Amino acid sequence: DVMYHLALTGELKNHMPPTVPMVQGEPLLYHWFTYAHLASASWVTGIEPMVLQLRLAMVPMIAGIVVLVGVTGWRITGRWAGGALAAVGTALLQSRNLYQGTNWELDFGGFDTLWRSPTQTFGALLFAPVVIVLLDLLRRRSGGAGRWVLLGVLLVAVMGAKATYLPLLGAGLGLVVVVEAVVRRRIHRPALGALGMTTGCFAFSQFIL
Known part of the structure; x- marks a missing residue:
């Protein structure tokens, strides 16, 4: 490609x-x-x-992804060790190919894919902060309209960079809404709002962009 x-x-x-x-x-x-x-x-x-x-171009993008994934792990676990494990886990997410890589060399999996696909890499770089912003919104932390505006800007950027991230995000948000409704008998409004924004961006990408 x-x-x-x-x-x-x-x-x-x-x-x-x-x-x-x-x-x-x-x-x-x-x-x-x-x-x-x-x-x-x-x-x-x-x-x-x-x-x-x-x-x-791929070098700073991949470095940014590593940092942002590490920050995500830290925000979820509350420990820097969790951030380090998240970054390492991302690198090792894809199984190793000890026989043949892209250039008949050892294939290092996840980051090898990022190097070969600019859209995948740029999309991942923009999608990582979407997850970080959603962590605060779904936990109902303070931030007001600013975080929602930031989420909207990032979703539009992801829409144009790699639209295939949006249905994955939509599935995750939909699962949050369903679990909250079934288990806790309540509507998780932040998840529902984020799902609506994600659906709108995905529809725009499919029918217009």
Whole structure:
């Protein structure tokens, strides 16, 4: 998929609104925020998109994911050791391939996938803070409208970066709503509100973006 990702980065660097590079005039119905990010980085730095995509851009994204996953583990457990275990667990989430990796080398699993898929990586980088914000909202901690606004902005960013994260989030929020209704006989309003926002973003991504 490397050449496909590179073609879309080139498209966003030269045309707006984007179209499919392989078919003239065909609108790009895909989550393309990642390629807009790479294209703008190329504009600002003068570095060619191929160098950014294959060598430079993924490094800070993966580092950011590790930090944010660690923060999530710390917020859930209340211990820094929990954060460290969460980061390590993310790296080891995918089973090891001791025979053959992407370049006929040892496959390190989870982070190897992040390196090969810019949309997956950029989406994960934006989805991690969604989880952190939701931790406070679902626990009904103070923060008022500010946290809801932040959640909305992050969901819109995830929608355009990797829309496939949204149904996963929706399923989790739906489970919270159902469990609260069945077990505790009450409506979990923050979860229901977040589910509505997630559903709206997913519908927009499917029918418009």
